[in-house]
Every structure is written in C-alpha cells, then in structure tokens.
Amino acid sequence: MLDQFNREIYYLRIAVTDKCNLRCTYCMPKEGITLKSHDEILRFEEILEIVKTAVKLGFYKFRLTGGEPLVRRGIVDLVKMLSSAQGVKTLAMTTNGILLPQYAKDLKSAGLARLNISLDSLKEDRYETITCGGILNEALAGIKAAKDAGFEKIKLNVVLVDRFNDDEKENFKKFANENNLGVRFIKKMNLKSGDFYKVEGGEGGHCAICNRIRLTADGKLRPCLFSDFEVNVRAEKSLEEAIGKVINHKPEKGYKSNNREMYQIGG
Secondary structure (H helix, E strand, O other): OEOOOOOEOOEEEEEOOOOOOOOOOOOOOOOOOOOOOHHHOOOHHHHHHHHHHHHHOOOOEEEEEOOOHHHOOOHHHHHHHHHOOOOOOEEEEEEOOOOHHHHHHHHHHHOOOEEEEEOOOOOHHHHHHHHOOOOHHHHHHHHHHHHHOOOOOOEEEEEEOOOOOHHHHHHHHHHHHHOOOEEEEEEOOEOOOOEOOOOEOOOOOOHHHOOEEEEOOOOEEEOOOOOOOOEEOOOOOOHHHHHHHHHHOOOOOOOOOOOOOHHHHOO
16 A cells, blocks of 8 residues: 555555563663563464454564564464465564564464574673673574574664664674674654664665554554554554554654654664
8 A cells, every 4th residue: 555655555564562571771761661461462363363454455574573472472383373374474572582482383383484583792791781681692592593593684773872883883794794694773752852874784764665664563554653643443443543543644854753652663
C-alpha cells in the first residue's frame, strides 16, 4: 500500500510482549514499568490474522520484537505459524540474544529467516551498566548459538550513547568482520523530545524511505515511533480498515511520542 507521501508500506514490526529479561537504560524508564495484563496482550491467533490481512494489503516483511520476544511463552510456535502463512516472504526477529542458546535451533527449524541481536558494548562492565545487570558472555553465547544454528546475515544492533560507548565503533566493526556479522549503529533516541537520527548501516530513521508500521503487544497499530497516533485492532470494524487508517496517518516525518515508552512499542 502507498501512504499519502507515495511511500510503499510493506513492513510490519510486531511486538509480541512488553516483558524483557534486561533493563536497558535507553529503553526502560528509571522508575520502573507497569506490564500489561495477560488479557491485554494479543493472542497468537490474533497476530496471525493480522499478518494474513496485512499480506492481502501488500505486506510481505515481518519482524518480531518486544520487550524481548524470546520471553514470550510459545514463541517458537508463533514463528512456525507466521512463517507458514502464505505471502510472508521474510520473517525476522530482534532479540538481545540472551536466550538464543536455548531457542536458536528451534527458531531456525520453525522458519525464522533473520536475526538482529542487540549488543551495546563489548566491555563487560559497560554491558552490565547499560543493561542494568546483564552478562556480556551470555549475549556472546547467543550470537554463537545463532551462527551454529545456521542463521546467516546476522546483524548487531548497537545503540550509541554519547560519552558512554561511542568510542567502541571501531571495535564493533572489527568484531563484526571477524565473526561474519553485519553491524548497525543507532544513536540513542528520545521519544519525548523527538530526537532521532538515521541508522548507520540500515534503513531506520530515514523518513523519506520509511516502509513500516508497528503493532504493539496490546494490539495497537502505530504509523511511526515518533507519533502518538494509534489504532486499536480489537475495536475496529475490520483489520483492513485498521491497517488502512494507520497508513493514511503515517506522517511525512517523525515528531515525538508522549503516550508510550520504547519498550511498549518495539523500537
């Protein structure tokens, strides 16, 4: 489908949970979070119907996010359901990698095509600080598990924070090259102020070519990270109308968002 600025929208990012096993400082608010109740979170069958409807409207690329998608119970079953849906050409996932030693092989067998793994420092103390207690070796073990499972073109997502880890770019490039990985550098964003930047090594943040909309774990379709507009898929007359309404409200350029935190949208 084309939006009002003649951009082809074919990519749906699906947050399957607002839970996470890390507490990254740029994602989770300092004061803590209030998780959605079980009944508020979309069921797998609802997600599948949304994906099938999106395919009918021209979507073919889908990505599972969170929170951390691997903490969602039954996530491998969801991957199998979605990868088997007719018209789904690419099914990807963004994960912090901590649980990949447990799930990588099953995800590959279920039809997951691509992985982006979040890794914001190659230094143990910095990784622990930015994740509020995470263990670097567990994330590195996740990367190894993904490679061993046969995933190709794995990309690292590195959030750069000024005067914290922005001196590690060359180390990340070297690490990625040595391990046959891609790397994307994402400068820390701020939803409330509207500060965002183009992704180095990827498409994100380039509004003129943006091709995506987002589905939150509690069933709200959003046209942009930096927009407060959202449509409740459970309240609309049809999923087609819900998706069309969001695409028609996709802004030419992101502004800001005050009604959700990053972990609630699936950045």
